[in-house]
Amino acid sequence: MPTRHADVAAVSAWISDATMAPSMHNAQPWRFRYAPAMNVLDLRMDTARSMPRADPSDRGMHISCGAALFNLRVAAAHAGWSARVRLLPDPADPALAATVVFTEYDGTDPLSMLYPAIVRRHSSREPFTDESVPDALLDGLSGAARSEGASMTVLNDWQLDAVLDVVEEARQDESLSPGVRDEIAGWTGAGAKDSAGIPGYAFGPKRRDGRAPVRDFAAGRPDPGRESAVFEQSPCLTVLGTSADRPQDWLLAGQALERVLLQATLDGLSTSLNSQAVESAELRWLLRDPHAPAASAFPQMLLRLGYGPRVPRTPRRAVSDVLDIERQTPP
Missing domain, CATH: 3.40.109.10 (NADH Oxidase)
Structure with a gap:
């Protein structure tokens, strides 16, 4: 047959x-x-x-x-x-x-x-509550990453401080690079085009206080009427990593990332991605934990997890x- x-x-x-x-x-x-x-x-x-x-x-x-x-x-x-x-x-x-x-x-x-x-899954640039993500959910998300050949490491307090320093350095580097800023502007806000890019309504509020690493896509551009908000002081951050760093591993990382995000959505969590700290080869190297297992040797994405408001989807x-x-x- x-x-x-x-x-x-x-x-x-x-x-x-x-x-x-x-x-x-x-x-x-x-x-x-x-x-x-x-x-x-x-x-x-x-x-x-x-x-x-x-x-x-x-x-x-x-x-x-x-x-x-x-x-x-x-x-x-x-x-x-x-x-x-x-x-x-x-x-x-x-x-x-x-x-x-x-x-x-x-x-x-x-x-x-x-x-x-x-x-239901949408990237959120809104503040999350102070409610902790249960360890059982984090363990399940780590298992979701492993099932796709990657790893997800939940940052402890000292790792969190180090990673936030890297994110801040990435932000400063970006602010000093007109080429990168122009490229971002071509995909965000008024530059969003062809049912793609990030429209202004998805930027989220400006961070008035807090330490959550939320990229400000309006940085350096006028954004009248945009509100500000207080973000988390102790955000729940995880690093998605792979054991190697070839194109095939990047494709595996993408599948693992989406599996984690879908499972987190079913678990009632809000999710936010931050690629800023891994866009620079030098800064990405600083995210590596020398004591971490080989499966997470190469950081691929920084994820923020928590409980936040529902957000609208971006165009497709x-x-x-x-x-x-x-x-x-x-x-």
């Missing part, structure tokens, strides 16, 4: 869920191409949306595409399909992040339990803008 292929309507729906993933400055640097006759989906990095100043190695782009890939796996699992993934399948084509083959799944894939969180590109369907040539 021939294997049934996923139809175009189903794949289009899964792509819609995939695009709900977070990405650096919400640039959404991904494109998909589905060949129904072959039942193969290509995930490509959209290099036209690269950020040569802040992300010269395209590490952030890989992480973003990895997060979209994980959402795709979850969406397919929810529909009763399994996604067989090959990362970076063609050394001659480094922009081809992954190929995916879909097969019907006989049973219930545990990934499907994460599906409701895809549309239409599926028709990111998905191409390969039409079968008539015989």
Whole structure:
């Protein structure tokens, strides 16, 4: 009996869920191409949306595409399909992040339990409450990262101080770099374009007090009417890391990141990402904990977890803008 292929309507729906993933400055640097006759989906990095100043190695782009890939796996699992993934399948084509083959799944894939969180997960730049995140939830999130080949380390008090120093140094470096500021401005506020980027309503309030590392995307630009607020004094921060630092590891980090974020959303947590401290190779090196296990040797993302208000989602590109369907040539 021939294997049934996923139809175009189903794949289009899964792509819609995939695009709900977070990405650096919400640039959404991904494109998909589905060949129904072959039942193969290509995930490509959209290099036209690269950020040569802040992300010269395209590490952030890989992480973003990895997060979209994980959402795709979850969406397919929810529909009763399994996604067989090959990362970076063609050394001659480094922009081809992954190929995916879909097969019907006989049973219930545990990934499907994460599906409701895809549309509920939003990055928050709002203050969180002082309520502590239970250790049991943090342990579960660490397990979610491990299941995708990465690690999540919860920072203790002295690590928190050191990491916040690195974040502050990153902020100062950014303020002294016109090229980086111009690049950010091109993706945020009035520069947000093509249903991408971070609109002003998602900036959150200006930090009046507190130590939570929330990037101010309006820094240095007029922002009339924006409120200020007090953020957490002792934020719950975690570092997502990998054992190596190759493009494949960045894609694994993206999948682990999204798994953690979806699980945290189901757990009732608000989440915030901070890539500022890992955009500089020198500062990223300072985030490494020499006493940490090898699995977390290379920091990939700084996460802030806690309990905060619901926030609106940022815009997403239409599926028709990111998905191409390969039409079968008539015989």
